[in-house]
Amino acid sequence: MEDKKYTELVDKDFPKTIINEQALETTKKESVRFRGGVRTSLAKFQTTEAYEQYRETVLNTKLP
Amino acid sequence: MDNAEKDIWEKICTIYQKTKEIALLSEEFSRTKSPDLQIDLNTFIQPINELKHAHDHIMRVRSIELKLHKTTDPDYTVKNLRKALGHEYRAFFDTADYFSIIIREDIQLILEPYNSGIISQVLPDYYTTIRPSITAISTEIAEIRMQKDIGQEGALKEPVDHYTELLKNLVAIHNGLVPCIPTLEELKREERSKERKNWLKNFLLLIIGGAIAGFFGWIFNRSPK
Secondary structure (H helix, E strand, O other), X not given: OOHHXXXXXXXXXOOOOOOOHHHHHHHHXXXXXXXXXXXXXXXXXXXXXXXXXXXXXXXXXXXX | OOHHHHHHHHHHHHHHHHHHHHHXXXXXXXXXXXXXXXXXXXXOHHHHHHHHHHHHHXXXXXXXXXXXXXXXXXXXXXHHHHHHHHHHHHHHHHHHHHHHHHHHHHHHHHHOOOOHHHHHHHOOOHHHHHHHHHHHHHHHHHHHHHHOOOOOXXXXXXXXXXXXXHHHHHXXXXXXXXXXXXXXXXXXXXXXXXHHHHHHHHHHHHHHHHHHHHHHHHHHHHOOO
């Protein structure tokens, strides 16, 4: 890698990742093009919103 | 490496190890009870995302140390280490929060099928000690989450250690409940069998009562008017 290119890249931030329904759909659609975890490529992960709902449900469920 | 850098590096390493410890611990709690979710920490992307950003800032620091990158900012290393620490801290909180939720849900799922009579028979201290402890731990976790502030760099270790300790207590409670499942099941079967016997007894009494009433009704009806 050229030094100039390295210097240009090193301070660049990764794009902000938003884990929403669209991210799930894109991951599923593009998974054939990439190697990776099976569950991730099948979009078996939670969106931030779904996690928050799941979290609320568990915390609001009273223990017996 | 000056003292400030060394101090931040120590925090990054310590918090990272705690996150890893919780992630490894969570493997014991893989999700089989909620097939619609089918997730565990391997597919909980949020903390992995934070670790990715932490790694990026660490790479910037190493690039300076290896002279692959130059900067005029004298605080470049410390600034990036602080940012890396912030991401490590958030990764820890995401991981710990998720783990606390899955243990709590597991505890709920273990006890859900049994009524309070069975539970207090098998676990005599459930309502006096165990359940209040779970509630207290959940409250403490909520308090730590409310107070977490990456701006207070000097006070990062304490909430992380405290949170880890609370999670270990929750795991201990969970692990204490698991061996009781066979006894809970046995008592539930006995109770069902008792209920069936009672139902049968009541049913027979109803039939006998009906037969007697029918008999007397027949007697009264056939009496001459």
